[in-house]
Every structure is written in C-alpha cells, then in structure tokens.
Amino acid sequence: MKALSFWLLATLAVSKVLPAQDLSPVPFAFHLEPGDRASFQSPALRASSMSGVAVLLRIRGAEGGRIDLFQERPGVWPRWAWRNGARIAGGEVRLVGPGGHSSFLILRRPGQGGYDILPTLRWPSESREIEIRPSPARTLWGSDSGAGKSGEFRYFSADSSHDALCETDHRTRWQCLALPVWTPGVLAFCPASSEPRFAEVSTASSGETTLLTDGWAVGIFIDGETSGSPPPSFTLVSPGGGGGQTHAVKPLSSTSLGGALYWVHGSVVADSHLLVRRPGGSGRVSIDELAVRPCGDPLRVALSPSRDVRGSVADRSGKALPGASILALEEEKPRSGENVRSKPVLAASTKADDEGSYVLGELDSHVRRLRACHSRVGCQEKELSPGADVVDFAISPRWQFTGRAVSRSGVPASNAHLRLVPMLESYARATDKLLLVPPEADALTDGSGHFEISAPAPSGYFLEARAATMGTARRRIDVTELTPARTDVGDLILTGEGEFLARLSGVGCSGGFFTVVGPIDAGTVAAIRNFPIEHDVARVELPEGGTWLVQARCADGVRTLSPELLTEVQDLYGQEVRFTVGERVDAPGKGEGRTPR
Numbered sequence: 001m002k003a004l005s006f007w008l009l010a011t012l013a014v015s016k017v018l019p020a021q022d023l024s025p026v027p028f029a030f031h032l033e034p035g036d037r038a039s040f041q042s043p044a045l046r047a048s049s050m051s052g053v054a055v056l057l058r059i060r061g062a063e064g065g066r067i068d069l070f071q072e073r074p075g076v077w078p079r080w081a082w083r084n085g086a087r088i089a090g091g092e093v094r095l096v097g098p099g100g101h102s103s104f105l106i107l108r109r110p111g112q113g114g115y116d117i118l119p120t121l122r123w124p125s126e127s128r129e130i131e132i133r134p135s136p137a138r139t140l141w142g143s144d145s146g147a148g149k150s151g152e153f154r155y156f157s158a159d160s161s162h163d164a165l166c167e168t169d170h171r172t173r174w175q176c177l178a179l180p181v182w183t184p185g186v187l188a189f190c191p192a193s194s195e196p197r198f199a200e201v202s203t204a205s206s207g208e209t210t211l212l213t214d215g216w217a218v219g220i221f222i223d224g225e226t227s228g229s230p231p232p233s234f235t236l237v238s239p240g241g242g243g244g245q246t247h248a249v250k251p252l253s254s255t256s257l258g259g260a261l262y263w264v265h266g267s268v269v270a271d272s273h274l275l276v277r278r279p280g281g282s283g284r285v286s287i288d289e290l291a292v293r294p295c296g297d298p299l300r301v302a303l304s305p306s307r308d309v310r311g312s313v314a315d316r317s318g319k320a321l322p323g324a325s326i327l328a329l330e331e332e333k334p335r336s337g338e339n340v341r342s343k344p345v346l347a348a349s350t351k352a353d354d355e356g357s358y359v360l361g362e363l364d365s366h367v368r369r370l371r372a373c374h375s376r377v378g379c380q381e382k383e384l385s386p387g388a389d390v391v392d393f394a395i396s397p398r399w400q401f402t403g404r405a406v407s408r409s410g411v412p413a414s415n416a417h418l419r420l421v422p423m424l425e426s427y428a429r430a431t432d433k434l435l436l437v438p439p440e441a442d443a444l445t446d447g448s449g450h451f452e453i454s455a456p457a458p459s460g461y462f463l464e465a466r467a468a469t470m471g472t473a474r475r476r477i478d479v480t481e482l483t484p485a486r487t488d489v490g491d492l493i494l495t496g497e498g499e500f501l502a503r504l505s506g507v508g509c510s511g512g513f514f515t516v517v518g519p520i521d522a523g524t525v526a527a528i529r530n531f532p533i534e535h536d537v538a539r540v541e542l543p544e545g546g547t548w549l550v551q552a553r554c555a556d557g558v559r560t561l562s563p564e565l566l567t568e569v570q571d572l573y574g575q576e577v578r579f580t581v582g583e584r585v586d587a588p589g590k591g592e593g594r595t596p597r
Contacts, residue, residue, distance in 0.1 A: 001142075015492045018357035021291060052083075053099040055124055058092055065109040066342065067093045072102040077169040080104070080177070104165060106176065107134045114138070117178040121161055138206040140187060140199070141175040152193045154295035155201075156219045157185030158259035179205075186255065186263040188217065190295035200255055213254070217265035219298030220266055220276065225260035230278050232303075234264045235285075238272035238442070261298060276301050283366040304365040311390055313352045313372045316396040320356030324374040324393075325439045326351060326362050328367045328384075343431050344369065349439060350504065373438035375403075375419070376400075399455040399479050403489040405445050406464040408570070412449030416467040417442045420453060420477070423460040430459070455479040465491065471496025471570075472544040474519075493544030498573030504530075504552060504561065506580040511555025514538035518548030521563065529580035533559040545570030 057067065068085035081399075083097040088107075097103065105118035116134035125129075153166030159180060164187065166176035176187060177347075181203060184328040188198040189211055197211035222232060237252045252266040252274070263275070268286065274285040281303035329344040347367050352358045363384075372393040373379040380395045405413040423437040430436050435457050443453040445465075455461060459480045465473045473492040501515050513530040520526060531538040542548065548569050552561035559581045566572065 011244050011484050032250040050474060052097045053124055054094055054096045054127050054128075056092060057105070058093075058129060059088060059107065059132065060133045062087055062088055062107055062109065063091050067095065067118075068106045069095045069123075070104055071097055077167065077173075078175070079166070079167040095102065097123050099123050102296070105132070114181075117165075120165070123179050136181045137178045138181050139175065139177050140179060140205065140207065140209040141173070141202070142191045142209045142211060143172045144174060144189070144197060144211050145172060146189060146191050146194065146197050151190050153294045154188050154190070155179060155185055155187065156261065156263055156298065156403045157183045157257055159183055180266070183258065185257055186219070187211075197541065198263075198265070203595055206497050214265040215267035219257075219436075220254075220274075221300045222260045222262070222276065222296040223302040225301055231256065231260070232276050232278040233243070234262070235275045235277070236266060236268060236272050237275045238269045247471075270298055276303065277306075277362070278303065278363070280306060282306050284299075284360070284364075284366070306362045307389055308359060309370070309391055309464065310357070310359045311364055311393065312356045313358065313374065313393045313395070314356055315374075315377050318396055320352070320354075321355045321374040321395070322352055322356055322474060324352040324356065324358075324372050326352065326360060326393075327371040327373070327434065327439070328357045328363055329369040329434075330366045331368055344371075344434060346434060352551075353470055353553065357439045358390075371435075371455060374454075375438075375443035376452050376454060377436060379435065379456045379520050388464040395539075397454040398485060399458075399483050400452060400486045401455070401477065401489050402450070402452050403492060404449040405451065405467065405470075405473065405494060406449055407494055408468045409489045411470075412445075412447075413465070413467040413470050414445055414449060415446045416451075416465050416470070417448070417496070418465045419464065420444065420455055420461040421464050423462065426459040426461075426560065430455075433485070448542050455483075458483075463492070465492045465494060467494050467496075469496070470494040472546075474546065495570040497541070497543045498545070498570060499539060499541040500572045500574065502540050502550070502552075502577040502582050503540075503576055503578050504536045504539070504554075504568075505578055506559075506582060509533055509536050509552070509554040509559055509581050512539060512553050514540060514550070514552045514561075516540060516542065516548050516550050518569075519544060519546035520549055542569060546572075550579070552579065554581065 007016065016330050060069070060340050065088050066085060069083045070080040071083045072079055073081050083119065086093045086095060100301055101123050102120060103118045105122045107116040107118060111187055114136060116133050117137035121130070132208060153164065153176060155164035155166070155176065163178065164176040165178040168172065168174040179187070179201060184203055185201050186198050187201050187234060190196045195213045195215060195242045196217050196269065197213050199211050208407050220234070231534065234252045234254045234369060236252055238248045241293050250266070255263045257263055268287065272287050275286070276283045283301040283303045285299055285301055313326065315320045315321060326349065327346055328348040330347045331344060335542055348360055350360055368384055369381055370384055370391050371379055371381045372395060374395060377395040377397040378399070380393050382391055382393065384391065405416040405418070407413060415471045419442045427433060427436055436459055438456055443451050445451045453463070458481055461477045461479065463475045463477050471494040473494045475489060475492060477489070510532045510533070516529050517526050530538050546569060547567045549563055550561070550566055551563040554560065559583045
C-alpha cells in the first residue's frame with residue numbers, strides 16, 4: 001500500500017506542476033526539487049534563473065509539444081532530476097543544463113497520450129547543435145524486497161543497445177523509465193547474492209509490474225540463427241544413474257525475444273550443462289558458464305552440425321543380432337583437482353531391428369564412440385571418426401558361458417531369462433559401469449533349457465537364471481583375461497517360491513514380526529521381508545530359495561530371536577520349523593536362538 005501511495009502521489013504532484021497545455025503527465029516519479037517547481041511552471045522565470053550550457057536540439061518528426069531535460073544524480077533516489085524544459089517550435093528547442101552530466105530527454109506531443117524518450121547522452125560542455133530522433137517508451141515500476149539488495153537491472157530484447165534507465169531506492173521500490181514500446185523483452189534484476197528476479201514484458205505491458213523468480217535465468221543468443229529457423233529446445237542435462245554415466249534430462253522454460261535471443265530459466269543442479277538443440281544442430285553451455293550473472297551480456301551458443309549414424313550388428317559369422325543395444329558415448333573428463341580417470345557417458349542409444357540394422361539420429365559433436373552389445377556375444381566398441389555416417393559391428397565373444405537351466409526335478413526350463421549381474425564390489429570399483437551392465441542384456445534358454453551368454457568385461461559376476469514358474473538360480477563366476485573363450489557351467493537348478501511355518505517356542509511370543517533378509521549372496525542387494533507373528537507362529541513366504549537370514553522380535557520388545565542363517569531354504573518349504581526365542585540382552589548376538597530343525 002505504501003508503494004502504491006508513493007506512485008500515486010508522485011504522479012499527482014507532477015500533474016500539478018505541468019503547464020496548462022494539452023500534454024499528458026509523465027507517468028513516473030521523476031524528481032522535482034521544491035525550488036524547481038515554480039521554474040517548471042513559468043518558462044520566463046525558468047529562462048532567467050537557469051545557468052549552464054545552452055544546446056539547440058533539432059528533433060526529427062516533432063513540430064510541436066514539449067521537451068524536458070533530466071540529468072543523473074549518482075547514488076540518489078530517484079536517480080534522474082529534472083533540469084530544464086521548453087516548448088518545441090518548428091522542430092527545435094533550446095535547453096540549458098550543467099555540462100558533462102549523463103542526460104535524457106522526454107518528448108510529449110500535444111493531443112497524444114504517452115511520451116517519447118530521446119536517447120541518453122552526455123550534456124555538452126559547450127554550446128552546440130544536436131539532432132536527435134525520439135522513440136516511443138513506457139515505464140514499469142514496482143515494489144520488491146530484492147530491490148533493497150545490491151544489484152543491477154538489465155532489459156533483454158532484440159534491441160540489445162537499449163538502456164531502460166532502471167533504478168532502485170535500495171529498499172523496496174524500483175522503476176525503469178524507458179522501455180521501448182515496439183519490442184517485447186525481459187526485465188531482469190540481479191541481486192549480488194540471491195536468485196535473479198525477472199518479468200517478461202510484452203508490447204502491451206506498462207505500469208506496476210511484479211518481478212518473479214525461477215531459480216536460475218539467463219539470456220542465450222544463438223549464433224548463426226536465420227529467419228525461418230525452427231525454434232530450439234533448451235534442456236538441462238545432469239548426471240543420472242549408473243554412477244553418473246547416464247543423463248537426467250529436464251526441459252527448461254524459454255521465451256523468444258526475437259533476433260536469435262532467448263530468455264531461458266529454471267532450476268539447475270551441480271555438474272549439469274545446458275543442451276541447446278534444433279534439427280540439424282546442437283550446442284551446450286557448461287554449468288560454470290551458466291553461473292554468469294543474468295544481467296551480463298547474453299551467452300552466445302554456436303550450434304555444431306549434428307549427424308545421423310546407421311549400420312548393422314552381427315556376430316563373427318555374419319549372422320544378424322536382432323535386439324542388440326547400440327550406445328553413443330561421450331567422454332566426460334574429470335574436473336580440475338579430481339584424481340579420477342575420465343569415464344564414458346551415455347548420450348543416446350537404440351536397438352537393432354530384426355535384420356540387425358540400427359539408426360542413431362541427431363548425434364552431436366561430443367559423441368566420440370559407439371558400443372554394440374548382445375547377450376550372446378558380448379560387446380564391441382568403435383571410434384566415431386569425423387564425417388563417418390556408417391558404422392558396422394561384427395562381434396566375436398571373448399568370454400562365453402553355456403549351460404542348461406532346469407527345475408529341482410530336472411525338467412528343462414524354456415524361455416528362462418539369464419543375465420550376468422556384477423558383484424557390488426566390482427561394480428563400485430569400475431570406471432565404466434555401463435560396460436558391466438549393458439542395457440537389456442538378458443539371454444533366453446531354448447526349448448531344451450540350453451543357453452549361451454557372454455561377459456562384457458573382466459569382473460566378478462553372479463550368473464542368474466529366472467523362470468516364471470520354476471524359480472531362480474545363481475552361480476558365482478569370475479572372469480579374467482585368462483578365462484577361456486567358452487566355458488560350460490553345467491546345470492543351473494532353479495528354486496522357486498515357497499512357504500514354511502516358523503514356530504517360536506521357549507518363553508512364548510504373541511505379536512511382533514518374524515523378519516527374513518535375503519537371498520544372502522555376497523555382492524547382491526538383499527531384500528527385507530517382515531511377517532506378523534500370531535500365537536507364536538509366522539507364515540513365511542519366499543520368492544526363491546538359497547540362503548536367508550532370519551530373526552524375530554516379539555511385541556513386548558523383550559523376547560527376541562537372534563539372527564540365524566538358513567541355508568538351502570527351499571528344503572524347508574511345506575514344513576514347520578521351530579525356533580527358540582529368549583530374553584533380549586544388551587550385547588547383540590547373545591540371544592538363545594538355536595539352529596532350526
């Protein structure tokens with residue numbers, strides 16, 4: 001309310017001191033010292049009292065009306081003070097003002113609303129003639145807590161040379177006196193130590209305006225953009241999963257300001273970059289460049305030509321490999337001071353069709369390598385040389401494993417899924433995690449349960465088989481450079497889902513939970529399942545066999561079953577297994593549980 005009163009009173013005060021003529025008031029709070037008001041009302045008194053340098057102004061396209069001179073007062077609010085004014089006669093007017101001061105002029109025409117701003121200039125130190133061309137303008141003002149902070153305003157528009165004559169009172173009030181009326185833009189205020197605030201300005205915007213914030217914002221100028229070019233997209237690309245080897249992509253908001261200039265805003269995260277893309281080209285801006293204050297010059301982005309790459313994927317005999325994954329890789333260099341090796345980052349991917357053919361579209365210049373992977377034969381990499389648009393792969397398996405997936409009774413499992421799961425230790429140490437877990441690297445068993453699967457690189461793995469109705473099997477496999485090219489691992493015996501009853505005896509246990517954790521295989525992530533205890537019994541349902549950790553706590557929190565390992569839990573399916581609970585003790589592992597029977 002105080003800010004509104006300020007603007008209302010200021011406008012009324014200006015209206016009172018205007019000469020009695022058909023001229024609109026200046027709609028902003030320019031400064032009139034008390035001693036200047038009489039001079040502003042009386043041209044004769046003004047002419048006799050003014051001192052300074054007289055300048056003859058020739059105004060193009062203005063035969064009548066009035067010109068007022070404002071000059072800068074650095075460090076004072078409002079920044080611009082009225083100095084002199086006079087009627088225009090025959091397109092000319094003579095004004096007097098102190099020489100050497102930064103100045104601007106306002107033209108008001110008789111019978112017309114609004115006003116024109118004449119370009120800012122430094123008032124001459126000696127008398128002379130100046131020819132000037134007025135430009136229609138409008139004023140925006142507002143109240144914002146950010147205006148009390150040290151910062152600067154910038155008006156972004158296709159006319160990058162335009163000075164909007166912005167200022168703040170270093171409390172809450174701000175005003176921009178000279179925004180052009182013919183071009184849209186963005187008015188941005190950039191505090192020194194907080195997020196930028198901005199308002200998108202249309203050709204119809206005027207008067208009181210609210211500044212918004214959206215985290216980060218900046219002007220982007222696209223080098224080489226021509227009329228009729230399709231609009232670009234602006235995307236924030238940041239490290240995603242796979243140890244930072246895949247990209248998390250977030251579209252950003254953007255506004256075209258004309259003339260290849262765009263206003264882009266949104267939230268950013270560490271280690272990210274801005275990807276600018278349009279059909280046929282792309283470019284990027286690093287997070288360090290994005291940290292440039294928005295009120296600086298717009299960031300210039302040159303779009304490099306993108307290209308389509310196509311080819312085929314086959315094994316060493318020339319047989320096509322449908323479903324093979326093809327990855328386009330960039331090389332991410334470590335930051336300064338980081339003692340780590342560079343790692344490949346996934347930029348794009350696709351799958352081979354039924355004939356083993358693929359197309360990767362719109363690859364930018366940062367893509368350096370292509371990698372093709374298939375579960376049966378492993379992976380192969382090729383450098384993507386400049387100008388290359390065809391890359392064919394012929395993959396020879398280096399570490400292939402064969403065998404058969406069967407049920408506990410020896411029945412072959414057809415269409416069972418097999419994959420090599422890297423052990424957690426191996427995966428954590430790997431620089432290229434994408435290589436250890438290629439996309440969709442499952443192999444399938446044939447009608448007789450036989451399979452072929454290849455390791456993509458030396459590592460420790462679990463060979464895992466899963467069948468919808470027969471269960472799961474795992475086997476530890478270590479692959480080194482000395483591992484034979486082909487190894488038969490024999491039968492993988494699938495253990496399916498099942499259940500058993502856990503009866504808790506000893507001191508009685510009504511309520512609480514019986515907890516199982518597993519399957520326990522070194523290097524895999526175990527699942528935790530809780531089953532309610534009712535009248536000393538818990539019904540335990542497991543998705544697969546193997547080794548599981550069990551423990552229990554009764555509802556009173558005093559009686560517990562200390563952790564125990566159940567090996568080959570599938571052998572317990574359909575049985576009642578007894579466990580002995582005891583009083584809880586402070587030292588873990590000293591409970592009275594015993595091996596189940």
